[in-house]
Amino acid sequence: MGGNLALDFINTRSGPPVGPPDDDVLTGYPELVAWAAYAGALREPEAAALRRLSRDDPDGAHAAFARSLRVRDDLDEVFRAVAADQDPSTSVLARLRDDEADALGHARLDRGRTFGWTWRDDQTLARPLRPVVHAAVQLLTTGALNRIKGCRGCRFLFNDESKNRSRRWCSMDDCGTSEKMRRYVAARRAKPRPLVHPDER
Ligand SMILES: [Zn+2]
Structure with a gap:
């Protein structure tokens, strides 16, 4: 998407364009693995191996999950700043460098x-995060930054690959349509229908 x-990793949290998210796909380590397999970051045998590993090492899985939430907060901060044409903080970029160094080290x-x-x-529990971190650095270093945008209708971020960079919604069929419907309804509500004069009845 x-x-x-x-x-896509940032978009595992959903909600309105501003304010706190109201839903989260990532509720635990097994969900992180399931998401990574769904997103194509893990092959199914790798996902199965990680599930076994996490059962054998619940503390390690908990730590890897906590780290993934921290990385997601960092990526959220970086890409939301880029989408708003602002500079991410030097501290968050330094953490991203460390995460990328760790990813490449494995x-x-x-x-x-x-x-x-x-x-x-x-075969470490942080395996699902590696390609995510690397994709983030790839996008920042080789992508077109002005194509990174936030949806007008929700908090999703996307890379606008349309020819004339005209995309505004995370999905034209879903969020865009419902947002247009909301605006239509809101505009109708704001303009009260003029009262008909009794003589015109
Ligand atoms: Zn949206």
């Missing part, structure tokens, strides 16, 4: 069409 793994270079980082050998 966001057009980038890091933005990666290996695999040959596809070009060489790229993969995490096939990484």
Whole structure:
């Protein structure tokens, strides 16, 4: 939906465009693994291995989950600032650098069409986070920053890949439509129907 793994990770929290989120997909480590598999950040055998690992090491899973929420807060801060054409704080960018260094420290270079980082050998509980952090840094360093936008109708962030950068909603079929309906209704409500003069009846 966001057009980038890091933005999709931020979008695991939903709600109105401003103010606190009102729903969260990530309620625990198993949900983090399920989301990562759904988003294509993990293959199913990797997800199964992580589920086993988390059962054997509940404290480690708890720590990895707490870390993933911290990373999500950081990415949220960074990309919401970029979407508003503002600069993220130096402290949040330093944490992102450390997370990226950690991600690459667990990666290996695999040959596809070009060489790229993969995490096939990484059997640590923080495995689901690695490609998310790397996607965030990739987007910040090689993406078009003016394509990173916030939905007008909800808190979702997306990478606008439309030709003329005209996208305003997270999804034209969903949020956009419901927002347009809300505005239509609000505009109707704001304009009271003129009273008909008795002579015109
Ligand atoms: Zn939306």
